[in-house]
Amino acid sequence: MREQEGWLIYTNNDTQDLKPGEYMLMADPPEKPDAAFVRGISQKLRAEVLDRDGSTCQMCGKAAGEIDPDTGRKVRLHLGHIVDKIYGGKDELSNLRALCSTCNQGAKNVTTEKPSAIWLLAQVRRAGLDDQKAVYEWLRTKYGD
Numbered sequence: 235m236r237e238q239e240g241w242l243i244y245t246n247n248d249t250q251d252l253k254p255g256e257y258m259l260m261a262d263p264p265e266k267p268d269a270a271f272v273r274g275i276s277q278k279l280r281a282e283v284l285d286r287d288g289s290t291c292q293m294c295g296k297a298a299g300e301i302d303p304d305t306g307r308k309v310r311l312h313l314g315h316i317v318d319k320i321y322g323g324k325d326e327l328s329n330l331r332a333l334c335s336t337c338n339q340g341a342k343n344v345t346t347e348k349p350s351a352i353w354l355l356a357q358v359r360r361a362g363l364d365d366q367k368a369v370y371e372w373l374r375t376k377y378g379d
């Protein structure tokens with residue numbers, strides 16, 4: 235909750251009054267737990283997008299609150315830009331859609347962020363032998379033996 239929703243919770247790292255494993259809630263829970271994900275987008279607009287999209291990921295069809303079979307965790311929906319802001323996309327209903335964490339992550343990889351080595355290696359490990367060999371051949375051609 236500290237990391238994802240911004241709850242102000244102290245542990246023994248923060249104060250000597252607490253023993254390891256003890257937690258103290260230092261302030262009321264934040265009113266907008268998803269604020270980090272909706273920077274600049276009003277709660278009203280967010281609600282409109284989720285309502286229009288039936289609280290369902292517009293890429294894979296998972297619904298908010300379902301258990302995601304890929305991650306084993308509850309599906310959380312984020313707002314994704316259809317046209318990325320760096321390409322002039324706006325924070326408006328027509329340019330926003332509901333995306334689950336997984337698809338939101340994937341969309342980011344496609345549009346803005348380069349894939350990390352960890353992510354790439356995970357994909358290569360998941361791939362079939364022929365595809366792994368194709369990757370190997372491509373790397374060998376590019377970088378030599």
Ligand SMILES: [Zn+2]
Binds near residue numbers: 292293333
């Ligand atoms: Zn999805």
